[in-house]
Amino acid sequence: MSAQGVLAPYRIGELKLSVSFRFLLSLYAIVPLCVLVLWLDRYGFQHALRDMLPSSPSHFLLFQVLFGTPHIIASNLLLFGHSDYVATFKHKLLGMTVFIAVFFGLGSLFIPYRVLYLISAAWTVYHVLKQQHGVAKAVCRLPNWAFYLQLWLSVGAGIFIYMGIFLKNSLTPEQAELVLRIAGVLTAALLLSTLVCQKYVPSRFGVGFLWANTLLVVASWYVYSQQYYFLAILMPRLVHDITAYSFYVSHDVNRHGDRPQTLLFRLAALCRLPVAVVLPLLSFLLTYLLQVYGDDLVNAILQTLFATQVYKAVTLGLIGYLALMHYYTEAFIWAAGSPLRRYIRFSGI
Template sequence: MSASSVSIHDSLCDQKQAVSFRLLLGLYGIIPICLILQSLDSWFWQDFLKENLPSNPFHFVLFQVLFGTPHIIASNIVLVSNADYLKHFKRHIILMTVAIAFAYILGNILLPYRVLFIVVATWTIHHVLKQQYGVARGLCGLPDWAFKLLLYLSVMAGVAIYVGIFLRNSLETEHVFWVKNAATVGCLMLLVAAVVCQHYVTTSFGRWFYWSNIFLVITSFYLYQQQHYFMAVLVPRFVHDATAYVFYVTHDYNKHHRQPQNFIYRYAARCNLHVFIVLPVISFFLTFLLLAYGDDAVNFITRYLLGVEFYKVITLGFLGYLALMHYFMEGLTWQKDSPYRKFIAFSK
């Protein structure tokens, strides 16, 4: 989910469910939880968590199944399972599909792996943070320049942290030094900018959201510096994904609970499945199937038909395509003039 700005005043007269800003704010509770765990691990547990949690979260299969991919699949399900949305955004989907294919071919031919990685990482971090800043923007009342300043400083720091975590084993010592310095400078600039801009936030509730987003980045940086890489990634990943699911489930409830509008919810109604659980169950189940068996299934077919195997067609190719499509489309589907917004309301 991505949002340029949402307002507590957005509503529908016949809406049954609304996105609660208190619930969204509560998701940031992962920040103190991870900080407490890191402190306990350092002071009392002799770095047990640091040594036993995977240094790269995506080496941990359960992490892959629970975070990142499920909400990407969920967003694509919302898009393609509703004929009205598919028709409305058909042109964008086609153009983006062509652009992704074109960029993939040229990128692999012309760009070194690290450059390609940084490009995708920057888009990923921008997507993650723009969602959180966008959700809070209506409550914070920030002017456009302040919103963009805080967002881009956060992205700058976030990309450095991301690169420092996921490329650290392939970086030279000098490069590691510069990446850490970039993350440090980015976080310091973010803190200074946050202090300067905080006077625009006039409500205590808005200030909670404002500083929660700032400390989302700062906490990730601190955990990165402490070499708690798993939790450094977990903090923003959890907040982002859980926020997205709150929007998706609320949207689907308001669109389908009275009269199912697509085949998924018609079958769910026949099975007496509550609307709230349908999309999460499907997206997590598909994530597990694709990650656990997708590549093997494709290679079984290609070996039988063509006598060859292909490298990670599902986990890298197909899921990569869905992720990039997700980053692009979420910037459109939650805009104020989008048909999605007819089924979203907000409450404090």
């Protein structure tokens, strides 16, 4: 099915729900809020909050249930839950599945775990920041060179911040200091480039979006340098996840609001569940079940049938696969000409 054929019967005016740029920009309010929390805790409570929070968000089950994994599951449910989308992208989906199985599956037998982890970490950071810069591109309208300068400085700083947080227990003090300094240099370069690039942005609103993405990275570096690791990850995670859900919910309302077209939304209609809450509720529920019970259930079945077990078959294997598929597919499923994009319109500029 060609993109032209898919898009022909649909008009923007028929779409009820829009993705608001003003709402997306408002999400960055978490940035000054987290910095304010840090200052209050530092000067008012002698780091009581920092000492109480887990040293890594991955150690906090509630964080895993609320951030990251749910929107990954939601993305895969949205894509694989519609047969027309699967038919359109089947070759890409199959090819990526084979690549993940070979490189991250069989490759783990030969490639050191640290190398695979760093590749996954870099892809994660790129995915998160590419989404935010991609959204801002529509209002900032930067020249290509300026857009990619901002993007790669953000990603570079983000990768070292990510490494400094999640690998801190395996780094020597000298290595940790080096990682912090490199992240700081890249963050400073990002600030300088933003000062240069803002003159190419045609509107105040666009300038606000440009600086919002820059300050997201700057604040993450600052909070990380003060060892508030949880807050450093919370800021980009919250902005990224809610931005993603705004697309998913808009898609579902515009496609299924008047006439549910899949079994999931027909069942939701019978239960009188609003279309807008179906995917978020299901993704959070599945995340909780998989994180809490997934590994034990799979190992109980494997132990009964084959007298064997698989290390983190669900929390590392299945969710890892879904995450990598999400990073890959999000790069094209919302692009112009995609069958999913026909259900998305924007407002609030």
